[in-house]
Amino acid sequence: MTYSLALPLRAGLLLLTLVGTAAALLTRQPIYWLPGLALIIGQIAELVRYLNRQNRELTDFLDSLRYHDFSTNLNAANAPASVRQARQLLNDINRTFARLTQEKEAQHLYLQNVLALVNTGILSYEETSQDVRWMNESLKRLLQIPYVKTLDGLKKRNEPLYQALTTLRPGENRVVRINGRAVLLSATAFTEAESRSRLVAFQPVEEALDENEAQAYQKILRVLTHEIMNSVAPIVSLADTLQQRLQAKNASIDDVEAGIGVMKKRSEGLLQFAQTYRNLSKLSAASFQPVGVLNLFEGVLTLLDPTFAQRGIEPDVILPDIDLTIQADPVLIEQVLINLLTNALDALRNVDQPELRLSGFRQDDGRAVMQVADNGQGIPEAMLEDIFVPFFTTKKHGSGIGLSLSRQIMHLHRGHIQVESTKGRGSLFTLTFPG
Numbered sequence: 276m277t278y279s280l281a282l283p284l285r286a287g288l289l290l291l292t293l294v295g296t297a298a299a300l301l302t303r304q305p306i307y308w309l310p311g312l313a314l315i316i317g318q319i320a321e322l323v324r325y326l327n328r329q330n331r332e333l334t335d336f337l338d339s340l341r342y343h344d345f346s347t348n349l350n351a352a353n354a355p356a357s358v359r360q361a362r363q364l365l366n367d368i369n370r371t372f373a374r375l376t377q378e379k380e381a382q383h384l385y386l387q388n389v390l391a392l393v394n395t396g397i398l399s400y401e402e403t404s405q406d407v408r409w410m411n412e413s414l415k416r417l418l419q420i421p422y423v424k425t426l427d428g429l430k431k432r433n434e435p436l437y438q439a440l441t442t443l444r445p446g447e448n449r450v451v452r453i454n455g456r457a458v459l460l461s462a463t464a465f466t467e468a469e470s471r472s473r474l475v476a477f478q479p480v481e482e483a484l485d486e487n488e489a490q491a492y493q494k495i496l497r498v499l500t501h502e503i504m505n506s507v508a509p510i511v512s513l514a515d516t517l518q519q520r521l522q523a524k525n526a527s528i529d530d531v532e533a534g535i536g537v538m539k540k541r542s543e544g545l546l547q548f549a550q551t552y553r554n555l556s557k558l559s560a561a562s563f564q565p566v567g568v569l570n571l572f573e574g575v576l577t578l579l580d581p582t583f584a585q586r587g588i589e590p591d592v593i594l595p596d597i598d599l600t601i602q603a604d605p606v607l608i609e610q611v612l613i614n615l616l617t618n619a620l621d622a623l624r625n626v627d628q629p630e631l632r633l634s635g636f637r638q639d640d641g642r643a644v645m646q647v648a649d650n651g652q653g654i655p656e657a658m659l660e661d662i663f664v665p666f667f668t669t670k671k672h673g674s675g676i677g678l679s680l681s682r683q684i685m686h687l688h689r690g691h692i693q694v695e696s697t698k699g700r701g702s703l704f705t706l707t708f709p710g
Contacts, residue, residue, distance in 0.1 A: 288318060292314050292315050292318060293315060333349070335347065336348075336349055336365065336369075340368075340369065340372060343372075343376060345369055345370070345372055345373035345376070347369070348366050348369060349362040349365055349366055394413055395413060395476050395477065395478050396410075396411065396413045396414030396417045396418075396458075396476065396477030396478075397409070397410065397411045397413070397414060397474070397475075397476060397477070398410045398414055398440075398474070398475045398477065399472055399473070399474050399475075400425075400426060400472065400473055400475075401470050401471070401472055401473075402464070402470075402471045402472065402473050403470070403471070404425070405425050405426040405427070405441075406424065406425050407422075407423050407424055407425060407426065407428075408472065410422065410423075413477075414477055417453060417454070417456075417458070417477055417479070418432070418433075418453065418454075419454060420432065426440060426441065433453065435451060435452070436451055436453060439451045439460060440460070440475060443460055443462045443475065444462065445462050445463050445464040445473070446462070446463065447461075447462060448460065448461050453477070456479055457479070458477050458478065458479055459477075459478045459479075460475055460476070460477060461475070461476045461478070462474065462475045462476075509541075509578045509579050509581070509582060509613075510538050510541055510542065510578070512581040512582055512585075513534055513537065513538060513577075513578065513580070513581050514534075514538060515581070516534070516581045517530070517531055517534045517535075533577070534577075537574065537577045537578055540574065541574075541578055541609075562604050562606075563602055563603060563604055563688075564602070564603075564604075564605070565600045565601075565602060566600060566601055566602075566603050566605045566608065567598070567599070567600050568594060568599045568600065568601060568635040568643070568645060569594060569597050569598075569599070569635075570605075571605065571608060571609055571612060571645075572592055572594065572612075572633055572635070574609055575609055575612045575613055575616060576590060576592070576633070578613070579613070579616055579617075579620075582620065583631075586620065586623070586629070587629070588620070588623065588629050588631055590631045590632070590633055591630070591631065591632045591633070592632075592633050592634070593632065593633070593634035593635070593636075594634065594635045594636075595636055596635075596636065596637065599635050599636070599637060599643060600643075601643045601708045602688075602708070602709075603688050603708065604687075604688070607684045607687070607688075608684070608688070608706075610680075610681075610684065611681040611684050611685065611692075611706065612633075612645070612647070614677035614678065614680070614681050615647040615681065615704050616631075616633075616647060617677070618677065618678070619631055619647055619648075619649040619651065619702070621651075622649050622651025622652050622653070622701070622702060623649055623650070623651040624651075624652075626650065626651055626652075628650075629649070629650065629651070630648075630649065630650045630701075631647075631648070631649050632646070632647070632648040632649070633645075633646070633647055634646045634648070637710075638707075640710060641710025642707055642708060642709060642710045643707075643708040643710070644705060644706065644707050644708070645705075645706040645708075646703060646704065646705050646706070647703075647704045648701065648702070648703040648704075649701050649702055650700065650701040651701050651702065652698075652699065653696045653697050653698040653699050653700050653701055653702055654694070654696040654698070654702055655698050656696075656698070659694060659696060662678050662694065663678050663679055663682045663692075678692075685706060685707075688708060688709075689709050690706065690707050690708040690709060691707055692704065692705065692706055692707075693705045693707070
């Protein structure tokens with residue numbers, strides 16, 4: 276019998292019994308009304324039991340939720356319309372709690388697996404009781420213990436470590452010795468439910484230093500290799516051109532002397548560059564002097580002339596004031612121009628009518644400006660903010676060093692480098708020097 280019929284039927288039978296018993300009372304014969312009275316008491320007791328059973332069902336459901344048992348559901352299909360919606364909502368809440376609990380358990384398991392794989396030791400403990408809640412395998416290997424229940428277990432094995440852990444504040448770092456190894460401790464605190472926990476990371480200092488040192492060496496080698504190759508390649512090309520002209524006996528002494536002079540100058544510049552690069556952040560590392568912009572342009576154009584000839588490109592030089600000078604280190608600025616021109620040559624590949632312009636002028640505010648422009652492939656707008664980031668490159672075989680280093684050199688000169696580019700129409704790089 277459904278809930279919607281059971282309650283009205285019990286109420287109707289009770290009403291009929293009350294009416295019948297009242298009629299029997301009029302006869303004043305106990306034999307007629309005593310059975311009716313007993314029947315009324317029994318029906319009331321059954322109605323109370325029935326109602327309590329419905330309340331117990333709801334109570335058991337809510338009690339299951341409290342203990343994270345989501346297997347219980349209320350019968351909503353056979354419930355009366357007045358409570359059917361409420362039961363459906365409670366069942367939806369039950370399913371939502373079940374789903375959230377499963378997701379939480381999955382995330383907790385995932386986090387445990389991740390922390391178990393990292394090389395950094397991780398320790399979690401409750402601040403007040405100092406009960407250890409979790410420690411990963413890396414920490415167990417570092418401490419050479421299988422597990423500890425409380426920090427007191429660590430106190431017996433390593434008193435300095437225990438003192439460091441109990442006095443380490445969130446956000447603070449401290450170095451301790453563990454089994455003869457220097458270890459960096461880093462702590463953070465978090466609150467969950469009614470307790471406050473502490474999370475401590477154990478990072479062996481030697482490993483961290485070795486890793487950072489290796490990365491630093493790799494970056495330096497990549498930078499130096501990139502810049503050296505940018506200069507050596509045109510030197511080799513120029514030397515090959517001179518050799519071919521000599522073999523063909525159509526090279527004048529002046530051509531040979533000019534070519535050798537350019538190669539010698541650039542070779543010396545490479546040596547000075549290698550000595551200066553490590554101190555780019557120090558102003559004293561550069562040799563500042565008045566430098567003629569025309570001399571800079573002639574030097575890099577002569578160096579790259581064989582490449583221009585091979586590609587069929589004739590650079591356009593615009594220099595209204597041939598006496599324009601800047602206060603700079605000529606070797607470093609020459610390196611910037613080589614980087615920009617090399618990038619421009621790459622951008623002009625597969626361009627039917629390649630155009631390359633090198634210009635210099637002085638602005639109204641007294642600052643000197645040099646520009647390298649091309650009508651090449653251009654740079655996507657989304658990448659313009661990233662091209663000066665170290666090791667970011669759009670080239671298939673690029674290293675992402677040249678523009679980053681060029682920006683460092685311009686910062687060293689208290690100037691700046693800017694780029695304007697349109698995809699498919701070309702790029703314009705501007706070097707601005709203080710007046």
